[in-house]
Amino acid sequence: MEETRQVQGTWDLSTFKFRIEGEGINNMLKEMKEAKLLGNRCHQCGTVYLPANFYCRKCHIAIHEPAEISDHGEVMSYTVGYADVRGNPLDEPRVSLMVKLDGSDTWIMGAGEEMKPEDVHIGMRVKIKWAEHRVGNLQDMESFIPE
């Protein structure tokens, strides 16, 4: 049986020019320099989106009502990573959380620190650990730590 031949290649993602919902995330990043979170509330149904979504997915209308979001919240789901993307074992297991921040209806994800994997649970209260020197990118939110 003859082996099939392999041709090595890569798929360069920089070839593609993805547009990320710009205005909402930019507003959020600007505020994050001050360790604050800014979302957007629907004036009709009250749903609060973070980052600001200028279109209510529930009411299907344009919305423009800024809403301040707390940097404290509740763990909605979590996982503990034991392997990296390529399947190699990690030196230290990595806690990763889905968190609903107080005042927001959407969830954000982030790393959990200062907590043992066996202590993490759904319903746990956490807060954002802000970077000391904030520059207005998502890494200004370093991690979630216990409240």
Next chain:
Amino acid sequence: MRNVAIIGIGYTPVFVSKRRDVCIPEMISEAVENAFQNSGLTPADIEAVIFGNMQTFEGVNLPHLWAADYIASLGKPVMRVATGGTTGMSAFHAAYYHIASGLHDVVMVVTYEKHSEGDAQVGLMGIITPEIMAMLAAGIDVTGQKGMGAIGGGSAGGISYQASSYLHHSGAGIEHIDAVAAMERRNAAKNPYAHLKDPEATAEKIAQTPLISWPIRFGHVCPTTDGATVCILASEEKAAKLADKAAWVWAVANCASDATTGNLIEGIITDPGEQRPATIAAKQAYERAGIEDPRKEIDYVEIYNGFAHQTLMFLERIGMCEVGEAHKLLEKGELEMSGRLPVNASGGVVSTNAIGTSALNRVTECALQIMGQAGEHQVEKEVHKALAHGWGGLMQYVTITILADKPKKL
């Protein structure tokens, strides 16, 4: 609407991780040949062809046109369908619509995946990139360097949140995921068309495989498989002429949510384990099939379970039991091939995942159980009605098909 029946099924002789002896069109043609042999039909009987395959997984563009002569489609209407993990069942639904509408009488569905000629991870970028964008919109750093970089990697990353949430809300434990994975590997050992077979599989053995991302371990995860599946559908009139045995379509339904890690229903992000589209699609399918109590009326279920916890989770989401009950049914042995509600006697997706075929195989396996042609993995009870479930998209799309042993009263 007209009644539609399945009158022919064909598989490649094996489903394995590497078919190096055949090229893509050759491999597909094996399943086409097999379907003609099993049904006694010839290419001249086929009026139209629906083709299903994941986009980008083998790096082959337009495989339905590449393989046109190998799938007996020359000079015939051809349509390609690609909806992610549900591709196979969406292709089946398209064929159903062709016939139920009165447009055609005999339609062939051809689905395949040849993972060994591509890189599923590269293919998944086609799915995961917009997924990452959606996550980014919710505040995540895709560089994965530090801080907010928390992507688990590939679909296993997203799915571990789902499994974690499912365990919390159902009261099941990781040992139940081990047990369901072991049950399906044992079932797969009886299915000649399954990939990962282990007649001696036990929960304890599965529990020894390494954790990837809690609570998902290596033994809970589907393989990447090479293989093709074919299904021939016919109108009631043609089925009476062409087939001795048939399985009848009583309902098809599907439902999509948005592309976040959870499902955003009515503007609120719901739990990644909630899977509302499954509940909505199942309810519609029951209504269309005239089923009032699925727990009494459905005899057999095939769940699309790329990851083992999904067998339990989706049984609850489609209303086959209450939330928190599925792992109790498992403990009582009710989900086994000899049990009251046998599930995935085929071994499920967790044992065989040629992705483009996976959701169609849920349908064809239900059909084989109804026609009593499943061989060694035929369940003990009689199967009058069966439900096939498909799951995929990004993580938010569900398809349902309900089959029965008799035509539906119209």
